[in-house]
Amino acid sequence: MDISVPIGDAGRFNYRIAVVIVHNGRVLLHKPVDDSYWALPGGRAQLMEHSGDVAVREVWEELQVDIQVERLLWITENFFTYAQEAFHELGLYYKAALSDTSQISLHDGVFYGKEGERDLLYQWIPIEKLSDMTIKPPFLQKGLQQLPESIQHITIDD
Numbered sequence: 001m002d003i004s005v006p007i008g009d010a011g012r013f014n015y016r017i018a019v020v021i022v023h024n025g026r027v028l029l030h031k032p033v034d035d036s037y038w039a040l041p042g043g044r045a046q047l048m049e050h051s052g053d054v055a056v057r058e059v060w061e062e063l064q065v066d067i068q069v070e071r072l073l074w075i076t077e078n079f080f081t082y083a084q085e086a087f088h089e090l091g092l093y094y095k096a097a098l099s100d101t102s103q104i105s106l107h108d109g110v111f112y113g114k115e116g117e118r119d120l121l122y123q124w125i126p127i128e129k130l131s132d133m134t135i136k137p138p139f140l141q142k143g144l145q146q147l148p149e150s151i152q153h154i155t156i157d158d
Contacts, residue, residue, distance in 0.1 A: 002044035011086030017054040018042030019096040020073060020144065023106065026124035027144050029135065030062070033119050037134040040093065041122070043115070051092045059096070062113040062120060066099035072151050078137055080158035091137075095147060 003015035018040040021028040029038040043058040045051060052069040059067050076091040098104060105111040106124065113120045125133065127145055135141050137156045 001047055003047060004044050007088075011088060014087055014089040015045045016042060016089055016091045017045055017051050017058065018091060018093045019055045019059060019067065019069075020093060020147065021059075021067065021096050021098060022127070023098060023101070023124065025128075026126050027130070028122060029125050029133075030113065030120045030122045032115075033121055037136045038123075038125070039136050040140065042093075052094065055094050055096060062115055063104060063122070065103045067096040068099055070095045070097060073148055074139075074143065074152050074154055076137065076139075076154045076156060078156040078158070080137075080156070 003013075005013045007013055019042055020040060028041060030041050031038045041059055041062060042055065043061075045054045049057075055069050056067055059065055071094065072092060073095050074091070074093040076089070076093065078087070078089040078091055080087050080089070105122075108124065110121050110123050113122050130141050130144055133141070135144075137154075137158075139154055139156060
């Protein structure tokens, strides 16, 4: 069971794990076909699941790609509204590496993955082009251009 819990009429609490995969100066981003912004791959943790295992599972479920989790980059408290629902999200962002580059498309164009029944667009974006894109949460536009040396805690009020 995913840790995404409605809290009365106030909104929803999420526990989300995301991965930063950089390959040849490009970072992997994704978005649902109908969304206007990009985000890092990842998803909700399940109860009693280690966060690093969530990162591996989510990338496998969406792309059938194996990754190696390297280190934790950011812990975020993110307050935002999506589809007219208020969210309070705790996020962990891990740096990860591809275990086998033959498992994934490395070309410049868009390719597809799945999240349940939902189609996702994926694309390798050159790091120097990130400032031209709409990425959520917004701290990632600059944060992905220079990954922190140690874990950072970030609070985001949308």
